[in-house]
Amino acid sequence: xxxxxxxxxxxxxxxxxxxxxxxxxxxxxxxxxxxxxxxxxxxxxxxxxxxxxxxxxxxxxxxxxxxxxxxxxxxxxxxxxxxxxxxxxxxxxxxxxxxxxxxxxxxxxxxxxxxxxxxxxxxxxxxxxxxxxxxxxxxxxxxxxxxxxxxxxxxxxxxxxx
Amino acid sequence: xxxxxxxxxxxxxxxxxxxxxxxxxxxxxxxxxxxxxxxxxxxxxxxxxxxxxxxxxxxxxxxxxxxxxxxxxxxxxxxxxxxxxxxxxxxxxxxxxxxxxxxxxxxxxxxxxxxxxxxxxxxxxxxxxxxxxxxxxxxxxxxxxxxxxxxxxxxxxxxxxxxxxxxxxxxxxxxxxxxxxxxxxxxxxxxxxxxxxxxxxxxxxxxxxxxxxxxxxxxxxxxxxxxxxxxxxxxxxxxxxxxxxxxxxxxxxxxxxxxxxxxxxxxxxxxxxxxxxxxxxxxxxxxxxxxxxxxxxxxxxxxxxxxxxxxxxxxxxxxxxxxxxxxxxxxxxxxxxxxxxxxxxxxxxxxxxxxxxxxxxxxxxxxxxxxxxxxxxxxxxxxxxxxxxxxxxxxxxxxxxxxxxxxxxxxxxxxxxxxx
Numbered sequence: 229x230x231x232x233x234x235x236x237x238x239x240x241x242x243x244x245x246x247x248x249x250x251x252x253x254x255x256x257x258x259x260x261x262x263x264x265x266x267x268x269x270x271x272x273x274x275x276x277x278x279x280x281x282x283x284x285x286x287x288x289x290x291x292x293x294x295x296x297x298x299x300x301x302x303x304x305x306x307x308x309x310x311x312x313x314x315x316x317x318x319x320x321x322x323x324x325x326x327x328x329x330x331x332x333x334x335x336x337x338x339x340x341x342x343x344x345x346x347x348x349x350x351x352x353x354x355x356x357x358x359x360x361x362x363x364x365x366x367x368x369x370x371x372x373x374x375x376x377x378x379x380x381x382x383x384x385x386x387x388x389x390x
Numbered sequence: 391x392x393x394x395x396x397x398x399x400x401x402x403x404x405x406x407x408x409x410x411x412x413x414x415x416x417x418x419x420x421x422x423x424x425x426x427x428x429x430x431x432x433x434x435x436x437x438x439x440x441x442x443x444x445x446x447x448x449x450x451x452x453x454x455x456x457x458x459x460x461x462x463x464x465x466x467x468x469x470x471x472x473x474x475x476x477x478x479x480x481x482x483x484x485x486x487x488x489x490x491x492x493x494x495x496x497x498x499x500x501x502x503x504x505x506x507x508x509x510x511x512x513x514x515x516x517x518x519x520x521x522x523x524x525x526x527x528x529x530x531x532x533x534x535x536x537x538x539x540x541x542x543x544x545x546x547x548x549x550x551x552x553x554x555x556x557x558x559x560x561x562x563x564x565x566x567x568x569x570x571x572x573x574x575x576x577x578x579x580x581x582x583x584x585x586x587x588x589x590x591x592x593x594x595x596x597x598x599x600x601x602x603x604x605x606x607x608x609x610x611x612x613x614x615x616x617x618x619x620x621x622x623x624x625x626x627x628x629x630x631x632x633x634x635x636x637x638x639x640x641x642x643x644x645x646x647x648x649x650x651x652x653x654x655x656x657x658x659x660x661x662x663x664x665x666x667x668x669x670x671x672x673x674x675x676x677x678x679x680x681x682x683x684x685x686x687x688x689x690x691x692x693x694x695x696x697x698x699x700x701x702x703x704x705x706x707x708x709x710x711x712x713x714x715x716x717x718x719x720x721x722x723x724x725x726x727x728x729x730x731x732x733x734x735x736x737x738x739x740x741x742x743x744x745x746x747x748x749x750x751x752x753x754x755x756x757x758x759x760x761x762x763x764x765x766x767x768x769x770x771x772x773x774x775x776x777x778x779x780x781x782x783x784x785x786x787x788x789x790x791x792x793x794x795x796x797x798x799x800x801x802x803x804x805x806x807x808x809x810x
Contacts, residue, residue, distance in 0.1 A: 236806070272801070274799065274801040274802075274803035274804075275799055275803075276801075276803045276804050276806075281801075281803035281806060283801060283802055283803055292690075292776070295404075295690050295693040295694055295697070296689065296690040296693070298400075298430045298432040298433065298449065298689040299430055299432075299433060299449055300430070300448070300449030300450055317451055318448065318449060319446070321433065321436060321442070322721070323432070323719060323721075324719040324721065324726055324728060324772060324775070325689065325690060325719050326776075327719070327728070327772055327773065327775050327776055328690075328717055328719050328728050328730065328772075328775045328776055328779055329690055329776050329779070330776035330777075330780075331776055331777065331779070331780030331783070331784075331802070332776070332777065332780075332802045333773065333774045333775075333776050333777035333801055333802050334802075335773075335776070336773045337726060337772065337773065343721075
């Protein structure tokens with residue numbers, strides 16, 4: 229299963245990922261258009277001690293937001309593993325229970341109407357998520373989770389024997 | 391294996407789905423006193439307001455039972471349990487055998503001990519039938535009185551107001567949301583709702599619901615008088631009681647199942663009798679924050695408990711993760727507010743951090759017990775609510791981040807390893 233993994237040490241805080249996300253979820257499809265429309269980004273770059281850290285939904289195995297959702301709108305797709313409150317049979321009502329449940333704080337209220345919760349939707353209509361495509365520093369990687377874990381194990385092992 | 395689940399709301403559905411996933415060959419029967427497809431009672435105020443249709447209340451698709459190969463017995467109440475012979479008895483006389491039983495019967499409106507609450511214009515708001523009864527009455531209603539300013543009371547008041555009724559909320563305590571929010575946040579919310587046009591009577595309870603006087607009946611008026619503790623009389627054609635709920639434990643009477651206010655369960659959602667489990671509003675668990683046994687009648691906890699009960703019923707032993715009884719999210723008039731845990735602490739040991747910007751109606755309150763976060767109130771900007779709630783649930787040591795806990799920019803990134 230592919231996931232967006234974060235190599236935060238490569239992030240320079242350029243916010244290209246947030247702009248790409250906005251553009252991908254806008255009517256116009258462009259960054260300027262998205263800014264004019266007031267589209268919100270679903271990936272967040274936080275600042276810690278002056279250093280940028282990208283934070284986004286991990287599409288958890290046991291999503292707290294799915295348990296909290298009292299309309300049934302928030303679901304984890306059994307095939308892709310993507311957790312989303314849009315595009316399902318039931319409609320989100322903007323009760324904010326998912327926002328109260330997400331321990332990573334990556335769900336936000338959508339500004340304006342309709343009143344719904346906004347979160348990363350895994351860019352299910354795109355071959356590669358917009359934020360990954362937009363990052364010029366390779367801080368966001370679209371890869372198999374096992375491959376990412378294997379890579380980290382290898383580099384940790386190399387450091388040990390170096 | 392025969393699994394029988396009594397109750398087809400959050401806990402029952404979560405348990406059924408879990409069992410079906412873990413044990414594809416087992417049989418599952420679900421019994422519900424309500425006929426019709428599974429719906430979310432949290433959305434009933436939206437039905438009252440007119441923003442959702444009945445179909446818009448369904449939190450699973452209409453073919454939920456068929457899709458999960460569950461045998462539904464709908465519109466029939468379960469009356470009793472014979473734990474020796476492992477049968478449950480239905481209202482219509484049928485006997486249903488079980489190998490594993492889950493009691494997820496939830497709770498019902500608790501009517502306060504006040505005369506006149508059995509009249510025709512008085513409703514609770516717990517079931518679809520309640521909501522439909524209220525809707526049927528609305529054409530003849532100009533004034534409504536909602537008794538109780540808890541979550542259900544305020545949601546109901548707001549919904550009825552959006553229907554065009556004049557609404558008065560009567561609350562015994564001196565603030566709205568007395569169990570959930572602290573006085574400052576409660577006052578912010580009260581002011582918003584008053585500005586909207588909803589009337590509040592605080593600090594006074596009700597004494598009696600009186601029918602129309604003989605004089606009024608002579609003139610063809612059918613309204614009621616809601617008589618307050620101090621004798622003041624409010625006129626209303628509709629009264630909705632939202633002063634609390636009572637667990638539906640009747641069917642456990644005489645079965646030997648240990649019952650306190652709810653059905654007592656251990657960490658595996660098991661009751662005092664083997665092979666009988668309980669989950670949801672009807673179950674009594676241990677609250678993470680207070681450390682005491684109690685009810686946690688909120689939707690996410692019911693789903694969580696139902697899932698855990700399902701695991702254990704399917705033979706996979708699993709404890710429930712720590713539950714916080716007080717977790718509430720509201721939004722009135724574009725002002726969102728979330729309260730988790732101990733929001734109104736009494737005692738010297740608590741440290742309270744506050745950030746209040748009255749001009750923007752932004753309020754942030756964090757309650758610490760030594761190194762641990764035990765309570766949180768957010769009004770206005772709720773986007774990090776889950777982060778704080780997560781810290782409460784994990785009983786995390788927040789000392790390392792205490793100086794930036796209240797900051798606008800505080801986020802999960804502060805906890806990631808490389809950020810240290």
